[in-house]
Every structure is written in structure tokens, then in C-alpha cells.
Amino acid sequence: MSDPAAPVLSVRDLVTRIGGNAVVDGVSFDVAPGEVVALVGESGSGKSLTALSVMGLLPAAARAAAGSVRLEGEELLSAPERRLRRIRGQSLSMIFQEPVASLNPLMRVGEQVAESLVVHGRAGRAEAQARAVEMLARVGIPDPAARARQYPAELSGGMCQRVMIACALISEPRLLIADEPTTALDVTIQAQILTLMKRLRADFGTAILIITHDMGVVADIADRVCVMYGGRIVETGTAEEIFARPSHPYTRLLLSTIPRLSGARKELLRSIEGSVPDVSDWPEGCRFRSRCPLAQEDCAQVPPHVPVAGQPGHTAACLHLERIGEMT
Amino acid sequence: MSAAAQGLRERLTGRRRGPGSRAVLPFLAIFAAFVLIALLAPLIAPNDPNSQNLMGRLKAPGVTARNITYWLGSDELGRDLVSRLIWGARISLSVAVLSVALSGVVGTVLGMAAATARGWVETVIMRLVDVFLSIPAVLLAIITVAVLGPGFTNVVIVLALTRWPRYARVAYGQTLSVANMPYVRLARFMGASMPRILFIHILPNIIGAITVVATLEFGLMVLFEAGLSFLGLGVQPPTASWGAMLSVGRNYVGSAWWISAFPGLCLFLLVLSVNLIGDHLRDRLDPKSR
Numbered sequence: 001m002s003d004p005a006a007p008v009l010s011v012r013d014l015v016t017r018i019g020g021n022a023v024v025d026g027v028s029f030d031v032a033p034g035e036v037v038a039l040v041g042e043s044g045s046g047k048s049l050t051a052l053s054v055m056g057l058l059p060a061a062a063r064a065a066a067g068s069v070r071l072e073g074e075e076l077l078s079a080p081e082r083r084l085r086r087i088r089g090q091s092l093s094m095i096f097q098e099p100v101a102s103l104n105p106l107m108r109v110g111e112q113v114a115e116s117l118v119v120h121g122r123a124g125r126a127e128a129q130a131r132a133v134e135m136l137a138r139v140g141i142p143d144p145a146a147r148a149r150q151y152p153a154e155l156s157g158g159m160c161q162r163v164m165i166a167c168a169l170i171s172e173p174r175l176l177i178a179d180e181p182t183t184a185l186d187v188t189i190q191a192q193i194l195t196l197m198k199r200l201r202a203d204f205g206t207a208i209l210i211i212t213h214d215m216g217v218v219a220d221i222a223d224r225v226c227v228m229y230g231g232r233i234v235e236t237g238t239a240e241e242i243f244a245r246p247s248h249p250y251t252r253l254l255l256s257t258i259p260r261l262s263g264a265r266k267e268l269l270r271s272i273e274g275s276v277p278d279v280s281d282w283p284e285g286c287r288f289r290s291r292c293p294l295a296q297e298d299c300a301q302v303p304p305h306v307p308v309a310g311q312p313g314h315t316a317a318c319l320h321l322e323r324i325g326e327m328t
Numbered sequence: 329m330s331a332a333a334q335g336l337r338e339r340l341t342g343r344r345r346g347p348g349s350r351a352v353l354p355f356l357a358i359f360a361a362f363v364l365i366a367l368l369a370p371l372i373a374p375n376d377p378n379s380q381n382l383m384g385r386l387k388a389p390g391v392t393a394r395n396i397t398y399w400l401g402s403d404e405l406g407r408d409l410v411s412r413l414i415w416g417a418r419i420s421l422s423v424a425v426l427s428v429a430l431s432g433v434v435g436t437v438l439g440m441a442a443a444t445a446r447g448w449v450e451t452v453i454m455r456l457v458d459v460f461l462s463i464p465a466v467l468l469a470i471i472t473v474a475v476l477g478p479g480f481t482n483v484v485i486v487l488a489l490t491r492w493p494r495y496a497r498v499a500y501g502q503t504l505s506v507a508n509m510p511y512v513r514l515a516r517f518m519g520a521s522m523p524r525i526l527f528i529h530i531l532p533n534i535i536g537a538i539t540v541v542a543t544l545e546f547g548l549m550v551l552f553e554a555g556l557s558f559l560g561l562g563v564q565p566p567t568a569s570w571g572a573m574l575s576v577g578r579n580y581v582g583s584a585w586w587i588s589a590f591p592g593l594c595l596f597l598l599v600l601s602v603n604l605i606g607d608h609l610r611d612r613l614d615p616k617s618r
């Protein structure tokens with residue numbers, strides 16, 4: 001832990017099952033201190049379940065069946081609930097997609113921001129309140145003292161998301177997990193929230209695991225990218241690498257979906273034909289086989305991650321990397 | 329602003345546009361009047377409600393006998409109806425308040441417990457709720473009071489015993505849905521203890537729905553008390569109760585209509601006003617019914 005370069009979060013060969021299906025199937029990735037890692041992929045590719053497995057918040061039907069999740073070296077998958085409760089709200093925080101529904105409608109904003117301090121007995125009521133107001137100011141809420149006394153219904157969606165971020169960061173966590181933090185917001189507010197997250201990352205040194213299906217968001221904020229498909233990571237590398245040299249056919253197609261600046265956002269992801277099949281219909285071998293334009297018979301074997309030529313840390317799981325040029 | 333946010337704001341600020349808000353005011357006034365009368369009964373009742381006057385039996389409203397003016401007439405024992413009605417309001421309202429409070433607390437606690445504990449606790453509580461709700465409430469009340477014996481305390485206990493399932497069912501459903509809200513999941517995630525989640529995050533968000541049930545139940549409890557007293561199973565004579573007065577008055581409808589008419593009118597007004605207030609509250613607090 002004393003090693004400054006040791007990852008905050010280290011996920012190895014994580015398998016999460018719902019019923020008989022591995023909805024997360026052998027996922028491995030690291031998040032370094034202060035780093036922003038994006039999990040991207042279409043709806044149904046297992047991004048949320050990966051995040052929920054990390055936090056120990058899986059729905060009742062799901063179970064993390066194998067692998068390891070270490071936060072600052074400490075194994076979380078086998079940690080008792082009591083210990084997890086302490087870790088969450090101290091070294092691990094999260095923000096949900098629905099900012100408005102994530103706030104208790106009948107609790108004052110300031111109290112909610114202070115919640116994690118109060119719950120863990122890390123500050124008295126008055127001090128927690130003062131720090132909540134300070135935190136509201138830091139997430140760019142004007143007149144924070146007055147806002148702290150208001151109820152969520154009196155705030156806009158963008159304001160609510162700022163409040164959520166304040167809630168998550170007041171404990172100065174080492175890792176923030178944000179599942180689609182901007183999806184529910186309109187475009188200009190989205191940009192503001194991303195800017196805020198970048199600034200806070202710099203201020204607090206908090207590492208961020210951000211989940212999104214929006215390559216535009218990835219381009220804006222991520223240092224590193226893990227592209228997920230069918231419960232597996234199919235390509236990973238620095239954001240620059242991924243955008244400059246997408247090497248997996250799926251990544252290629254995902255990138256082709258970034259809207260031009262003038263493009264309507266509704267067109268997002270439309271251009272990949274079909275959609276992620278249901279878990280029970282995932283093919284043997286390469287999961288992308290049923291939609292891949294380069295698929296061949298040998299794709300019925302599980303493709304291993306192989307380094308992409310000459311770029312350390314950039315790997316892709318495709319048996320025909322050399323043919324990527326055939327895609328336009 | 330979304331409709332939900334709009335509703336919330338109205339609920340928080342107590343403001344609401346459109347008709348309906350004002351129409352409930354007269355009924356609030358009637359209800360408030362009954363409450364005042366009940367509270368001040370010893371001060372405002374012109375006569376002792378239980379003092380009999382054989383010379384003043386069955387006097388019509390407005391008649392004076394032996395220096396007593398019977399503004400609303402007298403009953404078969406010469407007791408002043410105004411005074412009995414005033415003291416009767418006390419019985420009606422206190423039985424209703426106590427039984428609603430008791431059944432409300434018991435039902436809410438059990439409903440929330442069922443929704444939180446799940447497993448066999450949930451099964452036992454909710455099956456019990458189903459069983460209780462499948463027995464006609466009046467029948468259940470009559471049977472239990474017959475077993476326990478009549479009297480003020482027993483009536484309250486019996487009513488609470490029969491009515492808690494209504495609250496339990498509402499509290500159960502509401503707790504389940506609120507517990508799934510992201511803010512509750514988040515609070516749990518951040519390490520909030522179970523009591524904190526229940527009392528700080530869930531209870532305030534379901535209390536509105538429970539209040540609506542409580543108001544509607546309140547009117548019902550007034551009627552139940554009257555009904556039990558009518559059957560002689562409620563508060564025992566000579567204590568004044570509207571239901572008992574109605575029951576006695578039944579024998580004199582031909583000759584002394586006022587004995588049953590005025591308690592009937594009081595019951596009607598009280599229950600009507602409580603129910604209309606309840607409907608209004610439901611419209612205000614429960615977005616689903618809109």
C-alpha cells in the first residue's frame with residue numbers, strides 16, 4: 001500500500017453469475033491512484049454488473065463466483081459485510097445514474113452531503129454540516145449555505161448531480177465509481193459535470209472508475225479505457241491509444257458511433273448492427289462472433305488478450321487482429 | 329420541472345393550485361368544532377349529562393322544565409341531550425384517536441419489519457394481515473369485544489386489533505418501494521445502520537401514505553365505536569355515547585324523534601368531514617391516486 005504506484009483497485013479474473021450464465025466472465029483490470037478508467041460498451045455488456053461486483057452490491061440473483069477484487073490490497077469479495085460497510089463511504093464511493101432519485105426527497109441537501117461523515121462518526125453534527133457546505137462550494141454550487149438548507153426538489157438535475165458528487169467526495173475516498181453519471185443530463189450540463197469531475201480528481205487525487213456507453217464521454221475524461229462486450233473486456237489501453245489505433249473489431253465499430261459535433265446524439269450506437277444478445281444467447285468462443293464482420297470459423301475458440309504491436313499496456317482479444325485494416 | 333418534482337414541491341410547501349383545496353375548509357371547520365367541543369366538554373356542557381330528571385322526560389327541543397331548558401330536548405330519563413351529545417363527542421373522538429394511534433403504530437412497525445426482514449418474518453406477518461383482512465372487520469370486532477367484555481379500554485384494544493393490518497399492508501408496500509429507491513440503496517451502501525435507514529430514510533417517505541390511511545380509518549373508527557355502543561358492546565351506560573343514544577332513541581322515534589336524530593346528525597357530520605379531509609389529504613400526499 002505504501003508503494004505510490006500500486007493500484008487502488010485491482011480486479012482479477014472476476015466471474016459473476018446470474019443463474020447459470022457468467023454475465024461477467026473473467027474480467028481483469030487495474031485502476032492506479034488518481035487515474036480515470038472508463039468501462040465502455042453497449043447496453044447489456046456487463047459494465048454495471050462489473051461495478052456492482054466490485055462494490056459488493058450485486059442484485060439478489062447475482063453472485064460473484066470467482067476471481068479477486070482488491071481495494072488498496074485488501075480483498076473485498078470475501079470481506080465480511082461489516083468491513084465492507086466501513087470501506088464504503090470511506091475509501092470507496094459511488095454515484096448513480098439517476099441524480100434526482102439518488103437524493104432523499106425529504107432530507108435537506110446539506111444533511112445528505114454530511115451523511116457519510118455522520119454515519120461513520122467522523123465528525124459531529126455541526127462540523128459535518130460546515131464541511132458539507134464547504135463541499136457544496138467545491139462542486140460549484142452557488143450560495144452553498146442557502147442551498148444546504150433546501151430540499152432536492154428545489155434543485156435542477158444538474159445541481160442534484162453536483163450534490164451527489166459532493167456526497168461521494170466528502171469522505172475523500174481513494175476510488176469513486178460512477179455508473180453513467182451524465183446519461184440523465186442534457187449535453188451542456190454533461191460537459192460541466194465532466195469538467196467538475198476532472199477538476200476534483202486533480203484536487204483530491206481520487207481515482208475514478210467511470211462507466212459509460214458514450215465514447216464522447218470517454219474521450220473527454222478517461223486516461224485508460226476497457227472496452228467490454230459480452231461480459232468480457234475485449235480491448236484495453238490508454239485513451240489515446242484506443243482512439244488512435246482501435247484494434248478490436250468491436251472497438252472500431254464503437255468508435256464509428258461517436259457523433260460528429262453537429263450529429264444528433266440520438267444516432268449514438270445506432271450504426272452497430274443489431275444489439276448485444278441476451279446472456280443466454282452469447283456464442284461460444286469469441287462473444288462478438290455473431291456480429292463481427294471479420295468472423296471466421298476459428299473464432300469459436302476463446303481469443304486470448306494479445307499485445308497490440310509495439311504499444312505497452314494495449315491489448316486486444318481477437319484472433320484476427322491483423323485483418324483490422326479490412327474494416328472501413 | 330417534472331410532474332413528480334412539482335408534486336413534491338407542493339407537498340413540501342403545502343401549496344397547491346386548482347380547486348379542491350378550498351372546498352375542504354368548511355369540513356375542516358366542522359371537524360375542528362367537534363374537537364373543541366370534545367376538549368371543552370366539562371366547561372361548555374350546560375348540564376350534567378348523567379343527571380336524570382323524571383319530571384323532564386322526553387321533552388321536545390326548546391322546552392323548559394324545572395328551570396332547565398332542553399335546547400335539543402331530553403331523553404327517556406330526562407337527561408339533557410345537548411350535554412350528552414357534547415360528552416358523547418368526547419367518547420367518539422377519544423376512542424377514534426386512541427385506536428387509530430395504536431393500530432397505526434402497531435401496523436406500521438409490523439409492515440416495515442416485514443418489508444425489511446423478509447424471510448419467514450415477512451411470511452408470518454403478511455399472512456396474518458391477509459387472514460385479518462379476509463374476516464369482516466365488524467364481525468371480528470363484535471366477536472372479540474364479546475370475549476373481552478365491553479368498556480372504553482377494551483373497545484380501543486379491539487379496534488386496534490382489528491384495524492392494524494390496513495396500516496401494515498400500506499407500510500409494507502411503501503417500504504418495499506422506497507427501499508428500492510436509489511437514495512436508500514446509496515445510504516445503505518455508504519454504511520448507514522438499519523435503524524438509521526428505517527427511521528431517517530424510509531419512515532419520513534412513507535408517513536404521508538400512512539397518514540392518509542389513518543384519516544380514512546378515523547371516520548371508520550367513529551362509526552365502529554358507535555356501532556358497538558349501539559349493540560351494547562361499547563362504552564357502558566350511563567356514559568354518553570352517540571351510538572348508545574341512537575340505540576335508545578330507536579324505541580322513541582315516533583314520539584321523541586330528537587333522541588336519535590341529533591346523535592345521528594352528529595355522527596354524520598363528523599364522519600363526513602373526516603372522510604372528506606382524508607380524501608383531500610390523499611389527493612395531496614399520494615401521487616398515485618391523481
Ligand SMILES: Nc1ncnc2c1ncn2[C@@H]1O[C@H](COP(=O)(O)OP(=O)(O)OP(=O)(O)O)[C@@H](O)[C@H]1O
Nearest residue numbers: 018023042043044045046047048049050059061279
Ligand atoms: N438483476 C438481474 N437479473 C437478471 N439479469 C440481469 C440482472 N441485471 C443485469 N442482468 C443481465 O446481465 C447483463 C449485463 O447487465 P449490465 O447491467 O451489467 O449491463 P450494462 O453494460 O451495465 O448495460 P447498461 O448500459 O444497459 O447499463 C444483461 O444482459 C442483463 O440483462
Ligand code: SF4
Nearest residue numbers: 286289292299318319
Ligand atoms: S475473434 Fe473473430 S469474431 Fe471475435 S472479434 Fe476477432 S475476428 Fe471477430
Ligand SMILES: [Mg+2]
Nearest residue numbers: 047048049179
Ligand atoms: Mg449499466
